[in-house]
Amino acid sequence: xxxxxxxxxxxxxxxxxxxxxxxxxxxxxxxxxxxxxxxxxxxxxxxxxxxxxxxxxxxxxxxxxxxxxxxxxxxxxxxxxxxxxxxxxxxxxxxxxxxxxxxxxxxxxxxxxxxxxxxxxxxxxxxxxxxxxxxxxxxxxxxxxxxxxxxxxxxxxxxxxxxxxxxxxxxxxxxxxxxxxxxxxxxxxxxxxxxxxxxxxxxxxxxxxxxxxxxxxxxxxxxxxxxxxxxxxxxxxxxxxxxxxxxxxxxxxxxxxxxxxxxxxxxxxxxxxxxxxxxxxxxxxxxxxxxxxxxxxxxxxxxxxxxxxxxxxxxxxxxxxxxxxxxxxxxxxxxxxxxxxxxxxxxxxxxxxxxxxxxxxxxxxxxxxxxxxxxxxxxxxxxxxxxxxxxxxxxxxxxxxxxxxxxxxxxxxxxxxxxxxxxxxxxxxxxxxxxxxxxxxxxxxxxxxxxxxxxxxxxxxxxxxxxxxxxxxxxxxxxxxxxxxx
Amino acid sequence: xxxxxxxxxxxxxxxxxxxxxxxxxxxxxxxxxxxxxxxxxxxxxxxxxxxxxxxxxxxxxxxxxxxxxxxxxxxxxxxxxxxxxxxxxxxxxxxxxxxxxxxxxxxxxxxxxxxxxxxxxxxxxxxxxxxxxxxxxxxxxxxxxxxxxxxxxxxxxxxxxxxxxxxxxxxxxxxxxxxxxxxxxxxxxxxxxxxxxxxxxxxxxxxxxxxxxxxxxxxxxxxxxxxxxxxxxxxxxxxxxxxxxxxxxxxxxxxxxxxxxxxxxxxxxxxxxxxxxxxxxxxxxxxxxxxxxxxxxxxxxxxxxxxxxxxxxxxxxxxxxxxxxxxxxxxxxxxxxxxxxxxxxxxxxxxxxxxxxxxxxxxxxxxxxxxxxxxxxxxxxxxxxxxxxxxxxxxxxxxxxxxxxxxxxxxxxxxxxxxxxxxxxx
Numbered sequence: 001x002x003x004x005x006x007x008x009x010x011x012x013x014x015x016x017x018x019x020x021x022x023x024x025x026x027x028x029x030x031x032x033x034x035x036x037x038x039x040x041x042x043x044x045x046x047x048x049x050x051x052x053x054x055x056x057x058x059x060x061x062x063x064x065x066x067x068x069x070x071x072x073x074x075x076x077x078x079x080x081x082x083x084x085x086x087x088x089x090x091x092x093x094x095x096x097x098x099x100x101x102x103x104x105x106x107x108x109x110x111x112x113x114x115x116x117x118x119x120x121x122x123x124x125x126x127x128x129x130x131x132x133x134x135x136x137x138x139x140x141x142x143x144x145x146x147x148x149x150x151x152x153x154x155x156x157x158x159x160x161x162x163x164x165x166x167x168x169x170x171x172x173x174x175x176x177x178x179x180x181x182x183x184x185x186x187x188x189x190x191x192x193x194x195x196x197x198x199x200x201x202x203x204x205x206x207x208x209x210x211x212x213x214x215x216x217x218x219x220x221x222x223x224x225x226x227x228x229x230x231x232x233x234x235x236x237x238x239x240x241x242x243x244x245x246x247x248x249x250x251x252x253x254x255x256x257x258x259x260x261x262x263x264x265x266x267x268x269x270x271x272x273x274x275x276x277x278x279x280x281x282x283x284x285x286x287x288x289x290x291x292x293x294x295x296x297x298x299x300x301x302x303x304x305x306x307x308x309x310x311x312x313x314x315x316x317x318x319x320x321x322x323x324x325x326x327x328x329x330x331x332x333x334x335x336x337x338x339x340x341x342x343x344x345x346x347x348x349x350x351x352x353x354x355x356x357x358x359x360x361x362x363x364x365x366x367x368x369x370x371x372x373x374x375x376x377x378x379x380x381x382x383x384x385x386x387x388x389x390x391x392x393x394x395x396x397x398x399x400x401x402x403x404x405x406x407x408x409x410x411x412x413x414x415x416x417x418x419x420x421x422x423x424x425x426x427x428x429x430x431x432x433x434x435x436x437x438x439x440x441x442x443x444x445x446x447x448x449x450x451x452x453x454x455x456x457x458x459x460x461x462x463x464x465x466x467x468x469x470x471x472x473x474x475x476x477x478x479x480x481x482x483x484x485x486x
Numbered sequence: 487x488x489x490x491x492x493x494x495x496x497x498x499x500x501x502x503x504x505x506x507x508x509x510x511x512x513x514x515x516x517x518x519x520x521x522x523x524x525x526x527x528x529x530x531x532x533x534x535x536x537x538x539x540x541x542x543x544x545x546x547x548x549x550x551x552x553x554x555x556x557x558x559x560x561x562x563x564x565x566x567x568x569x570x571x572x573x574x575x576x577x578x579x580x581x582x583x584x585x586x587x588x589x590x591x592x593x594x595x596x597x598x599x600x601x602x603x604x605x606x607x608x609x610x611x612x613x614x615x616x617x618x619x620x621x622x623x624x625x626x627x628x629x630x631x632x633x634x635x636x637x638x639x640x641x642x643x644x645x646x647x648x649x650x651x652x653x654x655x656x657x658x659x660x661x662x663x664x665x666x667x668x669x670x671x672x673x674x675x676x677x678x679x680x681x682x683x684x685x686x687x688x689x690x691x692x693x694x695x696x697x698x699x700x701x702x703x704x705x706x707x708x709x710x711x712x713x714x715x716x717x718x719x720x721x722x723x724x725x726x727x728x729x730x731x732x733x734x735x736x737x738x739x740x741x742x743x744x745x746x747x748x749x750x751x752x753x754x755x756x757x758x759x760x761x762x763x764x765x766x767x768x769x770x771x772x773x774x775x776x777x778x779x780x781x782x783x784x785x786x787x788x789x790x791x792x793x794x795x796x797x798x799x800x801x802x803x804x805x806x807x808x809x810x811x812x813x814x815x816x817x818x819x820x821x822x823x824x825x826x827x828x829x830x831x832x833x834x835x836x837x838x839x840x841x842x843x844x845x846x847x848x849x850x851x852x853x854x855x856x857x858x859x860x861x862x863x864x865x866x867x868x869x870x871x872x873x874x875x876x877x878x879x880x881x882x883x884x885x886x887x888x889x890x891x892x893x894x895x896x897x898x899x900x901x902x903x904x905x906x907x908x909x910x911x912x
Contacts, residue, residue: 002842004727005854009838012861016831019865020824022872026784027820034785039770042782042798 048094049074053109053131055089055101058367061140064089064102069184077182081140083175084147087156087206088138088167088365090309091178095189100206101365103309105134108369132369132377137166145482146171149475155456156207156344159479162352162442162451164382165361167306168483170345176203209304209311212341213455216427217274218438218468219336221350221397224267224279226286226294228393234285235396239264245277250328255280255335258426259464271400272408274424276335283334288322291334298388299349299360305385306345306363314342337428348453351440353388354397354421355448360385402445410439412473415481419445422476424468426459434458437471443480450483452476499556503544506560507537510567513794517575520795535585536567539592543896550599551907558836558906561829562884562899566591566892568826569885572813575795576806580887587889591896598900605849605905612665619658620700622651623717627707639708652704652713653881653894656720657901660855663721666693667728668848697721698738702745709755712870712878716863718742723858728851763876776803780871783816784823791819806887808879811871826885830864833857840906849905856898 026034034040052075054065063085069076077092079085090100098106111131146157146169157171180192196204205211227234241264245255255276257263263275270278283291295316296302303313317339322329325339332338342350345363353360361382368379389397401421404410410422425438437459442451454476459466511533518526526532540563547554566588574581602608608615626632626639633641633648642649670693697718705714722738750756758773766774766781779802786797799805799813806813815823837857844850860883867882869875881891 001727001730001847001850004730005838005841005850008723008727008854008858009834012834012858012865013831015861015865015869016827016834018874019827019868019872022869022874023784023815023820023823023827026781026872027788027815027823031785031788034781037782039767039778040782040785042786042801045798045801 045073050110051075051131052077053111053133053372055105055109055134055136057136057138057140057143059140063140073184076184079178079182082177082179084144084171086175086178087172087208088136088143088170089178090206091181093181093189093193094184095186096181096193099309101134101136101308104307105366108132108134130371132371134369135367136365137161137164137168137367138170138365139168139483142169142479142482143171146475146479147173149478150456153456154201154458155454156211157452157454157475157479158208158344158348159450159452159483160348160352160363162355162448163361165352165363165385166367166382167363167365168450169479170208172205172207174201174203206308207344209306209308209343209345212312212314212343213436213457214338214340214427214429215336215342215347216425216436216438216468217276217336218347218350218423218425218440218453219340219342220271220274220279220334221354221401221423221440222295222298223283223286223291223334224271224397224400225298225354225389225393226291227267227282228396229294229389230286230290234282235267237285238266239270239278239281241265242277245280245331247328247331249326253328255331268400268403271423272403274409280331280334283330284327286334288317288325288330289319291330292316292319292322294389297386298353299346299386300342302386304343304345304349304363307366311345312343314346316340336425344453344455347438347440348451350388351442351453352451354394354401355442355451356394357391358387358389358394360388398445401441405441409467409469410441410473412469413439413441413477413480415443415477415484415486418443418484418486420477420480421445422473424473426467429458431458434460435466437466438468439472439476441476441480443484450480452480454479499544499547499560502557502560503540503563506564506567507533507540509564510536510571513568513571514574517571517794520793521575539589543592543595546596546599547903550596551903554903554907555836555840558833558899558903561832561836562896565826565829565884568814569810569882569887571794572810572817572885573806573887575817576800576813580806583889584887584892587892590889591892594893595896595900598897599904602901602904605852605901606846608661608852609665609848612662615658616662619655619662622655622658623700623704623713625651639710650888650890652710653890654897656713656717656859657856657894657898659717660720660724660859661852663724664848664852664855667724668851671728671847698741698745701742702749705745705749705756706753710879711756711759711876712866712880715866715878716859716880719862720855720858723862724851724855727854759876759878763873766873776809777873777877779803780809780812781873783812784872787816787819787823789820791815791817791822793817807881808867808877808886809871810886811868811882814885827868830860830883834861837861837902840902844905845908853902853905856902859898860895
């Protein structure tokens, strides 16, 4: 019998060896295959279900938070303010990743980036990391007013504090509700995503910082600055009154004024009425190399270092480009057409440069992070991004922009009791008979607290009703008024 | 033999118990570190309770079964403690219950050692035990007290307590088989009675058919494939050890295969189990979810594991009970899971050695039966979780959450110890 007992023990021993073999197959041989199996959502689910801090505006409006849910993800992301704040919050989707502040501040929200000073033992075992809440510089009241002022027209509004670079409002239209993209039913998420992707109006695109447009006459602010920075003799020059400007090397082409008007005079006069022939002449006088240098000083051809993902760079032809484009290129570029493109954020930064004595502060959304208990952990320190122009030039151009708002093309941007500085733009789109209505502005001119860029896309016709002064100025006026609490 | 054992005993058992305690205590501390990055506040009370309970088991063994195998209690303590740590990491409420069940299990262990002074005494009650075993095994079928959980009807509900009688039934039946087979072995042994081989075989078919029928009833009426397989394997193994020859295992195997085949033909739940065993991947989000998630858990653990409380085994359905081995595989890795398998292999080796050294055939057979229960049950469930076998709903002895399982297995260990200690009254 002892013999058989031994053999039974041996049989069970063999069985245990088979178990070890099966275990090794699962944990070693097939492990990477299993981990990469598309049905294996362990890693994704873990990151998706881990706790995540909330996002709120500077005036205390909750714009993204996580609630406990009773499914495998354990937490449901919510956007209480929905579509109006989507250009700021972005979305967080299990299937499609994240965008906007959700993506930019992911590490902070999840607590992924541990603060220094934690002892190593703690770090080694830390799993339930400390999530942090993010407070943005965005003012919810201003954001709502900007969204309703723009209405259902396509376009964007960017308002920021020129002294700090803090974004006050950032609106893009059309927009989308990020809530369906964070749903836990993957079918529902896919349906919502496909709907947004197939929408020809591109609601998912945050136009404010990721779409470029020809800036049109708003760019004349840069051209005027270039005249002061690169040609002292130009500041007092009186340009001839013209209806059109013939251009050399263009095969007889000439540059026209808006509505076939005749205009001329000093740079201040040219800017006030947005004189194309005059400002193009200024650009030609300044020269292509200097125009390129000035545009780059204002941030063109640089990606703005804003704390949002994939901000688009704006473009102005470089000095070598002008060797090819010659005079017509310089002339059209000086009035913000042809080879010039700018994001609404970039044009707001142009306004902020003039407002802030020539210095562009780094644009940002982050104001501070705080712990779950509410104590402030880190505060954003404003920093200079670049010097666009000298203080003297900025002061001179500011006076001209005040004049534009007072008695020029941007009178609709006026706010009673507050000095507004502004510049309109009505940019040709390349599509016949449509134009983009622009306005850049800042206020109060004496001590600016808000700088703004507004664009309303593809206005029908090229007449007065489609101009930046008509269409964009009232929007900017409302937003600035709200930002100043006036 | 016993003298030698006793001499080595005084040190070995205690120091092994200490090692088990250190491992379990360290696992408990690591689990808390993994979860909250801080040492558990109740580490000291936990260790006191652990050593208290295991110390009681150890002292009871020294007092009531002197000379008993000293390594068994430390191994069981290690498995039980590790199981508790994993359950505590999965679900605090379950852990509190499991601690209570462990305490009751240790009491049952002591009680068994006190009451059963001689293993041979059990022989006297063999028909009572047989009846109890069959009744316990079939009790869940009875309307009113039987309860179906997770598709299997193997629970008794009495007031707030639910109880899995099959866990105790297997011990009762092991005792009965041991007694019955000891007496009948000469008759059943092939070739033992030349000239009346036919008659011998006819007589032998009686109990074999009985065991076969019982296991099929369990499979069909209670939908408990695991207990059915365990019970039948136990009977065939004991029959073979008692009589020798390959006839009975062969006949038993064929009969069980035929029964299983018809069960597979006739019953949806058997078909489903087989289908998801062969390929769980095409049904990864429905029937196969549990097995697929278990596979992902093992893969996530890799060789060294994610660390206690650092993985996500909560995704696996029934992870604290039947699938607890997947949680161990994920968080302790191949290394930890292999250690658990090694612990069960050690129990089998020790149990078989006890069987070989036992003084009488009844005790030998009983030790074989009890050891086979632990060995086969752990193989069935680990094999099921790793997809070596179809997954069946039985517990991993000492490790899985569950009062009936913990208590019954402590009783089983007490009986093994009693056999190893011999008959000398304390």
